[in-house]
Amino acid sequence: MADELSVLADKGREPEKITIIRMCFARSGPPIWLAHLDLMRTFERSIRRAALPIAYTRGFNPRPQLSFALPLGVGLATEDDYVDLTMLEPIDPRSAVDRLNLFLPPGLKVLTAGVVSAKDPSLMSLIQAAEYLLEGHGISTAAKRIAGLPQDRPWLVEKKQKGNMVTVDIRPLLMDMHDESPDRLFIQVKAGSKSNLRPKLFLEALVRLGDFDPLAAADTEITRTKLLIADGFGGLKSPLPRPSAF
Amino acid sequence: MAAVNVPRYVLQSVVKPARYVGGEWGSVxxxxxxxNQVRTRFAFCFPDTYEVGMSNLALQILYDLLNKRQDTWCERCFMPWTDMAEQMRRLGLPLYSLESYTPLRAFDFVGFTLQYELAYTNVLSMLDLGGIPLLSADRKGDDPLVIAGGPVTYNIEPMADFFDLVIIGEGEEVLPELLDLYDANRSLASRNRRxxxxxxxxxxxxYVPAFYHVSYHPDGTVAAIQPSEPGLPARIRKRIIRDLDRVDFPLAGIVPSTEIIHDRIFLELFRGCPRGCRFCQAGMIYRPVREKSADLLIDQALAIERSTGYDELGLLSLSTSDYSELAKLTDGLLCNLAPRQISLSLPSLRLDSFSLELMEKASKTRKSGLTFAPEAGTQRLRDVINKNITEDDLLAAMRLAFLGGWKGAKLYFMLGLPTETMDDVEGIADLTRKIEALYNELPKSQRPRRLEMTVSTALFVPKPFTPFQWAAQATPQQLDERVRRLRTLLRSRSVKYQWHDTDTSRLEAILARGDRRLGPVILDAWRRGAQFDAWQEHFQMRIWLDALQAAGLDPDFYTVRERSEDEVFPWSHIDIGVSRPYLLSEYRRAQLAQTTPQCRDACSFCGAESFEGGICIGR
Known part of the structure; x- marks a missing residue:
C-alpha cells in the first residue's frame, strides 16, 4: 500500500509543473507559544484544510513538503517569517495566500507570497541575519551598559549545546542595536545555519553583563521583525523575490 | 468576571505552554x-493534562453538541501540570477556561468527565484552583453546579461528597435536557439550589448523591441505600442513545496545535461489545451493542478530514473486528483516503488473515505494531474470564504475521484473575515459548530476520457491574510473586517483558468498588499532597495508606475481600440494564470455567434488552 500511495502522489508530480511558493507570515497571540514542530504541524493541517495542491515527501511516512526559514523559539512573535511550499502545479501566489488565510488558526497569518525557482538553494541555507524588537522594562539602559563595555571584552554567556553547557562570546554575532525608547530595543543579529544568535541568549547577556532585571528579561516580549538573506552584492535583502521590474 | 491574564514570564517558564493558551482551529x-443569546456558561473539565484530555472523544462530542445550542457556550479546562499549578497558586491566578480565560468559578456548570478513578484527586485540585468549594454541601447559589459523567460515574460513591449532580450513562440527550431545565429555572437554581x-x-x-442515604452494617458493608425524600427514584437508570445514526457527531472538531496523545480523527463504529468478557466493565456498562451504519461513517470520515486537515484516522470501538460492516467500511475508507495521503489506524482487531491484510493495506508506515490480548495464559483461565481465544488461534495468527513480514507482536495479559494459580502464570511463558518455536521452525526465507515479542501484564482490578464484582483482588504479595516468576521465565533475547505497578492497581481497586466512606479519605489524601495518581512519577501509595488509616478504614476490606452473593453493593441503586442475577450467574459459571456465547450467537437475556436498542432488537 505504501508503494501504491507514493505512486498516487507521483501521478500528479510532473517535474515541469512543480512550483515553489515562498510565503511570508506573521504570528501573534496564542500561537506564539507553539514549539517549532507544533508550528509545522499546524501549517501542514491548515494547508490540507485549504486543499492546496501541496507535494508530499516520498517514503513510508509522506509529509507535505514545507521548508521553514528559521525556527522560532517558544514565546516569540514574528512579523516577517518565511516558509516554502512545494506545489504540484503552478498556482497564483496571491490566491494561495487568500485561501490559506481562511484556514489558519487565529494569530497565524500569511502576509504575502511569491514564486521562487526550484533550483535555488534551500531557504534555510540562505538566511544570514534577523532583526528583533525586544520590549522589556528598562531594557535600553541595560543595552547601553553592555555597549559601553570595552571593545576587546567578550560578551560571554552560557548556553546548552548537545546537552552540555558551553560558554560562548555573542559579541561578534550582534550586528546592530538601537533603542527607540527606554523599554523598546531593536537588534540585528547573525542568523541561519552558520552562525545564529537567539534573542533569549542576548537577553541573558543583558542580565549577566548589563544588570538587566532577570524578571524583566523573562517578561520581555520578543518579536522577530525581519529575516534577511544575502543580496549578492555584500548586502542583505528580503527572502521574498521582488515583483520583476521588467 | 474579568479574564485571567497569565503573565508572560509564567508561560515562558513552564513546560509546554501551548497547553494553557487555547486558540486552536475549531475551538468555539x-x-x-x-x-444576550448566550445565557449558560459550561466549563467542560478533564481532570488530566491537555494532551490526555484532548484525546478524549467524549469531550469532542459534547463540546460540539453543547456549542450548537445558541443559549450555551461550552469551554474547556484541563488540569495544569504541577509547574503551572504551582505558579498559579503562588500568584493567586484562578484556573481558567481555554476559550475566554474565564475563571472556573464564574461558570454556571462545571462538568467533569471521569474516565478513570486515579484522576479523582485532580478533580479536587481543579476545583480548588478554580476557587470553588470542594464539598457539594458547602456550595451556595452563586457557585457553579459541579457535575460529572463518564464511565467511572457508574460507581461515583467515593466522590459523592464533591458532586452536586451526576449523569449516569451517555450524555448526548440527558445533558441538553438538563440545560433546558436550568434555563427555565435559572433563578430557582441560584435561589434554592437544593x-x-x-x-x-x-x-x-x-443522580443527585445528596438525596440518598447510605447505612452500613457493623462490619462495614452497606446495609441499605435509600432516597432521603419521597418521590425520588429508588434506582437511577442509565441513559443510552438508542440510534447512533441519529445523534450528532462532531464533523468539525477542535484540532490541537500542539501534539496530543491520540492525534487523529476518531470514527466511532459502535458502542457496547457483544463479547462478554467477565473482567470488562466497558463490555457491560455500554450494553446493548449499537452500530452506526458504514455509509454514514464513510460520509462523516470524509467531512471530518476536510474540516480538520488530519492525516490519520482511527476506528474506535471496543472490538473493531465485531463491527458487522467492517469490510464495507474499510474498503470505502481506503479508496477515498489513499489519494489524500491519510493513514488508517485499526485498534482492537482480532488477528486473522482478514485483519492482517487490512492492516497491510491501511497503513502508510508499512509495518505497524501488532497487538493481541489473550489476557490469560491457559485455556482454563481464558474460559473462566470468557475470553474466546484459543492457543491455536494465537499460533495461527502469529504464523500469518511472520509470513507477512511482521517481526512479532505485543501480547497483553492480566495477572491476578479470579482462580489464577502459578500454572496459569507459567502458561503465559509457555505460550510465548511456543511462538518463539514457531518462529524458529519457519524457513529463514519466509520469516523476518529478527523476532521481537513483547509481553505486557496488567494487574486485574475487579470492577462494579461486572461478573467479577464479587471477586477478591489478589494480594500485593501474590501479585509481586507472579510478576517475579514471569520475569524469571521470560528471560530471552527476543522477548521484552513489561509489567504494571502493584500499588496503582491496588488503589484503583479500592476506589473502583469503594463506598461513600472514602470521600473523606480522598479529601485527606489530596490535602496530604496526592495528585496525578495515574502518573507514576507522582503516585505515592504511602499517602493513601495513611489517609485510609486515619479514617479507620482497612484497604483489604475493599481489595482482597470476596463479597457474599447477597451483599448490598455501594452502587446497588444504579441500574445499567444488565441485571444482577445475570452477573451473578456469570460469576458462578466463571468458577466452573464455563463459557457463555457472545450476543450475536445467542442472547443470554442479560437485561440490556430492556433498552430495546441495537443488537437486541429483532430477536
Whole structure:
C-alpha cells in the first residue's frame, strides 16, 4: 500500500509543473507559544484544510513538503517569517495566500507570497541575519551598559549545546542595536545555519553583563521583525523575490 | 468576571505552554454581547493534562453538541501540570477556561468527565484552583453546579461528597435536557439550589448523591441505600442513545496545535461489545451493542478530514473486528483516503488473515505494531474470564504475521484473575515459548530476520457491574510473586517483558468498588499532597495508606475481600440494564470455567434488552 500511495502522489508530480511558493507570515497571540514542530504541524493541517495542491515527501511516512526559514523559539512573535511550499502545479501566489488565510488558526497569518525557482538553494541555507524588537522594562539602559563595555571584552554567556553547557562570546554575532525608547530595543543579529544568535541568549547577556532585571528579561516580549538573506552584492535583502521590474 | 491574564514570564517558564493558551482551529468563541443569546456558561473539565484530555472523544462530542445550542457556550479546562499549578497558586491566578480565560468559578456548570478513578484527586485540585468549594454541601447559589459523567460515574460513591449532580450513562440527550431545565429555572437554581437539584432528578439518568442515604452494617458493608425524600427514584437508570445514526457527531472538531496523545480523527463504529468478557466493565456498562451504519461513517470520515486537515484516522470501538460492516467500511475508507495521503489506524482487531491484510493495506508506515490480548495464559483461565481465544488461534495468527513480514507482536495479559494459580502464570511463558518455536521452525526465507515479542501484564482490578464484582483482588504479595516468576521465565533475547505497578492497581481497586466512606479519605489524601495518581512519577501509595488509616478504614476490606452473593453493593441503586442475577450467574459459571456465547450467537437475556436498542432488537 505504501508503494501504491507514493505512486498516487507521483501521478500528479510532473517535474515541469512543480512550483515553489515562498510565503511570508506573521504570528501573534496564542500561537506564539507553539514549539517549532507544533508550528509545522499546524501549517501542514491548515494547508490540507485549504486543499492546496501541496507535494508530499516520498517514503513510508509522506509529509507535505514545507521548508521553514528559521525556527522560532517558544514565546516569540514574528512579523516577517518565511516558509516554502512545494506545489504540484503552478498556482497564483496571491490566491494561495487568500485561501490559506481562511484556514489558519487565529494569530497565524500569511502576509504575502511569491514564486521562487526550484533550483535555488534551500531557504534555510540562505538566511544570514534577523532583526528583533525586544520590549522589556528598562531594557535600553541595560543595552547601553553592555555597549559601553570595552571593545576587546567578550560578551560571554552560557548556553546548552548537545546537552552540555558551553560558554560562548555573542559579541561578534550582534550586528546592530538601537533603542527607540527606554523599554523598546531593536537588534540585528547573525542568523541561519552558520552562525545564529537567539534573542533569549542576548537577553541573558543583558542580565549577566548589563544588570538587566532577570524578571524583566523573562517578561520581555520578543518579536522577530525581519529575516534577511544575502543580496549578492555584500548586502542583505528580503527572502521574498521582488515583483520583476521588467 | 474579568479574564485571567497569565503573565508572560509564567508561560515562558513552564513546560509546554501551548497547553494553557487555547486558540486552536475549531475551538468555539462566542460573542457574549450579541443580544444576550448566550445565557449558560459550561466549563467542560478533564481532570488530566491537555494532551490526555484532548484525546478524549467524549469531550469532542459534547463540546460540539453543547456549542450548537445558541443559549450555551461550552469551554474547556484541563488540569495544569504541577509547574503551572504551582505558579498559579503562588500568584493567586484562578484556573481558567481555554476559550475566554474565564475563571472556573464564574461558570454556571462545571462538568467533569471521569474516565478513570486515579484522576479523582485532580478533580479536587481543579476545583480548588478554580476557587470553588470542594464539598457539594458547602456550595451556595452563586457557585457553579459541579457535575460529572463518564464511565467511572457508574460507581461515583467515593466522590459523592464533591458532586452536586451526576449523569449516569451517555450524555448526548440527558445533558441538553438538563440545560433546558436550568434555563427555565435559572433563578430557582441560584435561589434554592437544593430545590433545583430536586427538580433535576425527574430527568432519567440524573443522580443527585445528596438525596440518598447510605447505612452500613457493623462490619462495614452497606446495609441499605435509600432516597432521603419521597418521590425520588429508588434506582437511577442509565441513559443510552438508542440510534447512533441519529445523534450528532462532531464533523468539525477542535484540532490541537500542539501534539496530543491520540492525534487523529476518531470514527466511532459502535458502542457496547457483544463479547462478554467477565473482567470488562466497558463490555457491560455500554450494553446493548449499537452500530452506526458504514455509509454514514464513510460520509462523516470524509467531512471530518476536510474540516480538520488530519492525516490519520482511527476506528474506535471496543472490538473493531465485531463491527458487522467492517469490510464495507474499510474498503470505502481506503479508496477515498489513499489519494489524500491519510493513514488508517485499526485498534482492537482480532488477528486473522482478514485483519492482517487490512492492516497491510491501511497503513502508510508499512509495518505497524501488532497487538493481541489473550489476557490469560491457559485455556482454563481464558474460559473462566470468557475470553474466546484459543492457543491455536494465537499460533495461527502469529504464523500469518511472520509470513507477512511482521517481526512479532505485543501480547497483553492480566495477572491476578479470579482462580489464577502459578500454572496459569507459567502458561503465559509457555505460550510465548511456543511462538518463539514457531518462529524458529519457519524457513529463514519466509520469516523476518529478527523476532521481537513483547509481553505486557496488567494487574486485574475487579470492577462494579461486572461478573467479577464479587471477586477478591489478589494480594500485593501474590501479585509481586507472579510478576517475579514471569520475569524469571521470560528471560530471552527476543522477548521484552513489561509489567504494571502493584500499588496503582491496588488503589484503583479500592476506589473502583469503594463506598461513600472514602470521600473523606480522598479529601485527606489530596490535602496530604496526592495528585496525578495515574502518573507514576507522582503516585505515592504511602499517602493513601495513611489517609485510609486515619479514617479507620482497612484497604483489604475493599481489595482482597470476596463479597457474599447477597451483599448490598455501594452502587446497588444504579441500574445499567444488565441485571444482577445475570452477573451473578456469570460469576458462578466463571468458577466452573464455563463459557457463555457472545450476543450475536445467542442472547443470554442479560437485561440490556430492556433498552430495546441495537443488537437486541429483532430477536
Amino acid at each position: 468563541h462566542k460573542d457574549l454581547s450579541a443580544d 430545590e433545583f437539584l430536586r427538580l433535576a432528578t425527574r430527568i432519567e439518568g440524573v
